[in-house]
Amino acid sequence: MTPQEFAKHLGANYPDHQFEIDPLNENCVLIPLQLVPQCFELLRDDDATQMDYFDFSTCVDHPPDRLDLVYSMYSTVYKHRIQLKVVLDRQNPCVPTVSHLWVNANWNEREMYDLFGVFFPGHKDLRRLMMPDDWEGHPLRKDYAHPNLVVRPD
Amino acid sequence: MDLVTAYTGQDVALVLIMLLMLALILGFIAGSSLILIWAERKVAARIQNRVGPMMTGPRKFAEFSMWTGGLLQTAADAIKLLVKELIIPSKTDAIPFIAAPVLIVTVCVTAYIVIPFGPAFSVSDLNIGVVHVVAISSLTVLSIVMAGWSSNSKYSLLGGLRSAAQMLSYEIPLIFALLGPILLAGGLSMQKMVLAQREYGCWFLLPSLLGFLIYYVASIAEVNRPPFDIPEAESELVAGYVSEYSGMMFAMFFLAEFANMFLVCSVAATVFLGGWLVPFMPVPDNPTPVYILLGILTFFLKTSFLVFIMMWIRWTFPRVRPDHLMNLGWKYLFPLSLLNLLICAGIAVLKDVYKLNGWGISLASLGALAMVMLLLQVVRIPRPDTFLEKA
C-alpha cells in the first residue's frame, strides 16, 4: 500500500480528520494528535494493513515551537512500511503511549522522554533510559546548553 | 623402606621417618604441580593451535621444538604470586578465609600417604588405603565452602554453595565405583590391590571397565575441573569462591587443584591399571632395585597418561549446567556403579570357583560389558528431531 492509500484508508475510518502526505518525506503521513492510540491500534489490528512490526519512534526538534514525533511501522505480511508524524507543541510535548500495542515502543518512548522531554501518559515505568536518573535537561534538544558541550566551529 | 612398612618398632625413630616421608611428599607434590601446570598450558596451546609459554626457560631448548620451550614458566608464575600482596578484604571473617587454602593443601598432602609409587615404595601402607584417600579428599569440600562463605561476596557464596552440592553428590558414585576393584582384591590396602591384579593376571580395568569410567568422570567432578567446573565458572560467577583471593593464597588453591588431579589419577592408575605392574614382565618375589625403578616408571607413565586425558577433556568440552550435572551424577553414574558392582561380583565368583586365568577373566568381562551396552540401548535418551536431521 502506498502512503496515499494509507491516507485514504485512515481518512475513511476517521471522516472528520484529514490526513495528508508530509511534504518533507514522501513515505510519511501526518496524523492529528488526538487520534494517536486509536489510529495505531487500527493500523495494527486492521487486516488490510496489519502493521505488526514496530520499527522505532523518535522526535525531530524545530526550535521555536514545533516538535515532530515520527513513528515507523512495517507489516511483515504485506511487506509495506509507513512513517506517521505527529506535530507537538514544543513547550510541554505530551502524547499518549503506544507501548501497550508494541512492547518495542516502551524503550523508544523512555528514550524520547529522557532526551527530548516528551511526556507519555499511560506509560508504565517512564524514567530516564540513557542518562543517569538525576540528570537535568534534555540533551538532544537543539537549545540544550551544557558546560562541557563544545560546539564545533563551522 | 622395610623399616617403614614395619610400622611398629621404636616410636621416636618412627615419627622422624614419618616426618622425612612427609617432607619428601611435599617436595614431590610441589615439583609435580610445577610440571603439571606447564604441561597443561602446553597441551592447551597445542589443542588451540598456538604455542604456549616459550619465553622463560633455557633458550637452546626453546628452539628445539614447541614442547620444550618455556620450562620455567610455572616457577616464574610462582615467584610472581609470592611477591604479590596478600589482600584480605575488610568485611571477611579472617579465620576461615585464611584456613581454607591451608586446609586444601594439607588434605591433599595427607591423601598422598597411601599411594604406592613402587613395589614396596609407599610412605606407609595403611590397610584402609582406598578409604583413607576418599575420606581425606571429602574434606576439600569443606575448604571450598569456607572460602565461599568467608569472602563475604555474593559470587563466592554462590560458588561455595554449588561446589558443596557438586562434591557431595559425586562422592557417592566415586566410592561405589571403587567398590568393584575392592571386591575383586578382597582388601582395602593399595599394595594389596596391585598384588591382587598380578594374581588375577589382568588389570582391574577389564572386569570393571564401567567402574573405571564412572570413577574417572566422578573424579573430574571431584577436582572441579572442566567440564564440571561450575563453582568457579568464569563467565557466570567471575571466579567463584577464589574471586577474593590474591597472591600466595590463590597460588595455594591453584597448586592444590593440580595436586588433587595428580592424586586422583594416581589412585585410578593403581586401582584400575595395576599401579606398578610392568605390563608383560613376570613379577619377581623379592623386589630387585631394577624392578623397583621400572615399577615406578610404569606407575608414572600410567598416571601421566590419565592426567593427559583430563587435560584434553578440559579444553574440548563446554561447561555442564549444574542441574544436568546433578542429574548425571544421581540418575546415571550411581545406578551404573551398582551394576558394575554386580559384574565384579560375578567375575570374582568365576575366579574362585572356576580358577579362570587372566585371559578367561577378560573374556568374561567383555561379555558382561556387551550385556551392559545392550541395557543402555534400551534406556536411550530420546533426542528431538532437529538434532537428527543434519542441516
Place this chain on the structure above:
Amino acid sequence: MLIRTWWCALTSPSDDGGALRTEEFELNMGPQHPSTHGVLRMVLKMDGERVVDCDPVVGYLHRSIEKMAENRTFTQVIPVTDRLDYCTSMTSNYVYVLAVEKLADLTPPPRAEYIRVIMTELNRIASHLLWYGTFCLEIGATTPFLYSFRDREKVLDLFESACGARLLYNYIRIGGVGQDINQKFLDRMIEFLDYWEPIIPEYEALLDENPIFYNRTVGVGTVPLEMCRSYGVSGPNVRAAGVAEDVRRDDPFAVYKDLEFEIPTEKESDVFARYRVRMRELRESAKILRQCYEKIPSGPYGLPLNYRFKVPEGETYVHIESPRGDIGCFLASSGGDKPWRCKFRTPSFVHIQLFKKLLEGVLIPDIMAICASFDIVLPETDR
C-alpha cells in the same frame, strides 16, 4: 515457668508455615561483568539459583552519537557512525550513507555498489566469527574462541589491505567508497574463501555432536513467534523462529537483486536454533562473495563530491541487514551542510528488551547462554 517455656517452644508454629523459605536476594550482574558484551547491567532478583526478575539497565556507553552527528557536516559524520557498532562498522556506515544518498538522490557507480556489498559481507563473516568465539566462551568451551579468532584475523587483514583499518573503517563514503580495490585484493579474498569454507564444518564438529552443548542449548531461551513480532526481533534471531525474513531479500538495496542466495531458517527459535542459523549464514555470505568476485564491473569507484555539499531539505528512513538484525537510519535534513536529525534504529536496542521477560525462572548459567545467543552489542544499544 520451665514447663511454659518448654511448651511454647514445642508448639509455636514456625513463622513461615513450616515450609523452608529461602530468602530472595538481589544480584547485580553489573556493567563490569566479564561476559556482558560491553557494559550491560542486569539487576537480577534471585531465589537461590533461579532468576525471579531481571531488569536490564543500559546507558553506560551512551556517547550520544545523534547529538554529535548534528554538529558535523555530512561527510564528517561517517567516522562517527563507525563507533555505532564497532563489530560491524561497515553496515552502520552503509546505512547512513544510503540515507544521505536517498535524500540527495545520488546513485553511486555500479562498481562502488559491488565493493560495498563485498565489504558488508566480509564484515558479516568477521562479526559472526566474533560471535561464535564469545558464544562458546559463555558456554564454557575455550578452544573454539581461538579457532574463530585465527580465521577472523585473515578477514581483518583483507580489510586492512583495502581500507587501511582493521576495525573502524570509515570506508563507505557518500557516492561511493574511499579507495578502489584492485585485482590482488579480490584474489586474496578468493584465496581466503577457499581456505576457510572447508573449515566451517570443523567449528560445528566441535559443538554439534557434543551432548553437553546440546543439553545446554536445546530448549533454552525459546522465543515464540508472536513474542518476536511484538518485540520487533529481527535478523538471525527471528529467522531461528522459522520466518525467512531478510532485508536483503524483502527490500533489496544495492546489487542484492541480482545475487542469488537462500535465507537459512530453523524452527525451534531456541539457543541451538540461533546457533545453527548463524553457522549456515556464514556459508551464504561466502557464496555471495564468490558471486560478487565474478560479477564486479570495472569503472569509477565513487562520485566526485565536494566535501561540504548541501543536501536538499527532507526526511527519509532507510534500513539494511546487519549481522545482528535490521539496522535503520532516519535522516532529516534542513537544506544545510549538517544533518538536522539523525536517528539510528539498532537491533540490539530491541533484543535487550526481550531479556526482561525471557530470563524469568532461568538458572544463572542459562542467562549467559541466552544473552550470548542474541548477539547483542552495547555500543549499538546506547548510541
Place this chain on the structure above:
Amino acid sequence: MTESVFFYLLSGLVLSSAWSVVRNENLFHAGLSLILCFVGVAGIYMNLDAPFLGAMQVLIYAGAIAVLLLFGFMLTHDLMKARHERNQHLAGILIPVLMALLLVGTILNAQWHASSGQPVNFGVASLARRYMQQDLVAFEMVALLLLASLMGAVVIARKEEGSRE
C-alpha cells in the same frame, strides 16, 4: 607411650572444639569447630587401632553431615542475628548436671574386663563377616531405618518445591 600422648592431645582438641561449638557467637565458626570436633574423634579412633572406623568418621561426619550443616547455614538469611533465648538458665544448668551424674555412675559401677593383651584383629574383613553372619538382623533394621529417613527427606523437599511453584 606415644599412644597416650596422642590420646591426651586429641581429647583436649575434642573438648575445646566442643566448648567453642556451644559458646561461639558466629554460627559459621560454631559449625567449623563442630567439624574439628568430629576430626578429633576420628583421630582417637585411629589412635585405638581402628583405622577403618576413623576413616568412616571423617568421611561421613566431617565430610558429609557437617558440610550439609554449613550448607544450611549459608542458605538461611541474616545468619548473624540468630536469636539467643536467655531465659532458659535453669534448664541450662540442671540438665548437664543430671547427665554428668548419670555418666559417672555408669562408669564407676561397670565391670571393665581387662583386655587380653594381644591386639585383636579388627580388620575390615572380620567386620564385614560379622555384618553378614551374626548381626544380619540389626544390619537389615538399620537399612530399613535409613530407607524411611530417605523417603521422609524426599517428601519434605517435594512439599517445599510445591509451595514455591
